[in-house]
Amino acid sequence: MECFEVTGGTALTGRVRVTGAKNSALKLMAAALLAAGRTTIDEVPDILDVAIMSEVLRRLGCDVTYERHAVGGGGRLVVDVPDRPGTETDYDLVRRMRASISVLGPLVARCGSARVALPGGDAIGSRGLDMHISGLERLGATIESEHGFLVATAPRLEGTSIWLDFPSVGATENLVMAAVLAEGTTVIDNAAREPEIVDLCAMLTAMGAQIDGAGTSTITVDGVPGLQPVTYTTVPDRIVAGTWAIGAVMTRGDVVIERAVADHLTVALAKLSDAGAQVEPLPDGLRVAMDGRPRGVDVVTLPYPGFPTDLQPMAVALAAVSTGTALITENVFEGRFMFVNELVRLGASVRTDGHHAVVRGRERLSSAPVLATDIRAGAGLVLAGLVSDGVTEVQDVHHVDRGYPDFVEQLRGLGARIERVQRPD
Numbered sequence: 001m002e003c004f005e006v007t008g009g010t011a012l013t014g015r016v017r018v019t020g021a022k023n024s025a026l027k028l029m030a031a032a033l034l035a036a037g038r039t040t041i042d043e044v045p046d047i048l049d050v051a052i053m054s055e056v057l058r059r060l061g062c063d064v065t066y067e068r069h070a071v072g073g074g075g076r077l078v079v080d081v082p083d084r085p086g087t088e089t090d091y092d093l094v095r096r097m098r099a100s101i102s103v104l105g106p107l108v109a110r111c112g113s114a115r116v117a118l119p120g121g122d123a124i125g126s127r128g129l130d131m132h133i134s135g136l137e138r139l140g141a142t143i144e145s146e147h148g149f150l151v152a153t154a155p156r157l158e159g160t161s162i163w164l165d166f167p168s169v170g171a172t173e174n175l176v177m178a179a180v181l182a183e184g185t186t187v188i189d190n191a192a193r194e195p196e197i198v199d200l201c202a203m204l205t206a207m208g209a210q211i212d213g214a215g216t217s218t219i220t221v222d223g224v225p226g227l228q229p230v231t232y233t234t235v236p237d238r239i240v241a242g243t244w245a246i247g248a249v250m251t252r253g254d255v256v257i258e259r260a261v262a263d264h265l266t267v268a269l270a271k272l273s274d275a276g277a278q279v280e281p282l283p284d285g286l287r288v289a290m291d292g293r294p295r296g297v298d299v300v301t302l303p304y305p306g307f308p309t310d311l312q313p314m315a316v317a318l319a320a321v322s323t324g325t326a327l328i329t330e331n332v333f334e335g336r337f338m339f340v341n342e343l344v345r346l347g348a349s350v351r352t353d354g355h356h357a358v359v360r361g362r363e364r365l366s367s368a369p370v371l372a373t374d375i376r377a378g379a380g381l382v383l384a385g386l387v388s389d390g391v392t393e394v395q396d397v398h399h400v401d402r403g404y405p406d407f408v409e410q411l412r413g414l415g416a417r418i419e420r421v422q423r424p425d
């Protein structure tokens with residue numbers, strides 16, 4: 001088992017560079033399936049999930065190569081897509097990474113059929129697929145569930161109007177990727193507005209798709225007969241940037257986050273200002289500095305442009321060492337407070353009730369062995385370890401490696417005392 005040993009007590013200071021967003025790069029890789037030939041995607045983070053998505057594409061007959069850049073944790077990925085890709089994605093891959101289901105839309109659109117394993121539950125909630133399925137059905141696909149697979153068939157897709165009950169990121173992406181090759185016009189209402197959706201639509205547009213309204217709640221897609229491969233650069237990762245920003249505030253440090261886009265973190269940065277931090281947008285990044293102890297601030301997670309659910313564990317960790325009491329409300333994933341029990345092991349005063357957590361701030365936390373339950377919970381626990389007395393051992397860090405390239409190296413570059421160690425299982 002791999003663990004992080006985090007020694008508390010040092011402030012994060014210096015410069016760190018963020019590469020492309022995991023939650024965009026994985027979808028851009030799926031979008032490559034929409035055109036035969038060689039698509040190049042730059043600033044793809046060197047993380048396990050990208051390796052898993054590469055394997056998904058290889059099993060569909062693509063040739064995938066990855067060349068890492070010298071600095072920044074990103075690299076250039078080349079996907080060579082055959083004229084007739086395969087149509088099946090197995091449970092062993094979907095189980096390891098839920099985002100594998102984003103090949104569903106492109107495969108149905110391009111090949112007229114797809115068999116993709118059902119992902120099942122995961123550590124942050126039940127995560128339904130109903131909107132992916134009903135949207136594809138409205139576009140003309142027939143979808144059945146058999147032996148743990150979603151089986152979709154659609155000799156042709158036809159443009160339609162789709163209303164999403166919730167602005168789901170994954171459903172919006174799958175439906176846009178199906179609609180780009182449908183006949184006629186598709187209008188998706190109550191669509192997700194995340195920067196990663198805008199990024200996907202920008203790449204699809206560069207490939208020849210006709211898309212209007214990306215970044216708003218109504219996306220209109222005029223289907224085209226075919227798309228061409230392109231060269232495209234992934235949008236910077238706002239969740240990684242937000243993690244370093246919150247870490248700077250918690251440790252009372254001073255960090256320049258190169259390539260961070262302040263406009264993609266408006267609510268989160270406003271919360272950090274409310275906590276007393278100095279937040280300064282720079283031409284190519286962002287500076288966050290903190291003097292003294294932060295003030296507790298209430299946080300409510302919501303679809304973009306609301307406070308991101310992926311930064312909620314870091315917000316709870318911040319409140320745990322702030323003055324006063326903060327109310328954190330989780331509205332996106334019902335299981336996302338599971339990690340709170342681990343934070344309590346570090347001496348945090350947190351009570352949860354349904355989708356609310358009441359956090360009473362303490363001056364410092366107290367080190368203990370804790371378990372990373374998912375990517376973001378793991379990152380939140382490491383930040384908590386940085387403000388704990390003694391050495392905190394964060395276990396099961398393979399979760400963190402799924403979302404943060406060079407996590408230990410980047411933190412060490414900012415002065416943190418953190419080591420990756422092997423422990424017997």
Ligand code: UD1
Nearest residue numbers: 023099126127128129130131132168169170171310332333
């Ligand atoms: C993506 C991100 C994840 C982020 C989330 C919200 C990836 C790989 N993951 O996840 O990191 O936390 O967006 O910004 O990009 N839902 C349904 N039915 C559906 C679809 C979704 O009930 O058909 C529900 C989910 O259970 C969840 C909520 O909608 O409660 C949000 O899900 P969604 O926005 O789809 O998130 P993901 O795309 O899974």
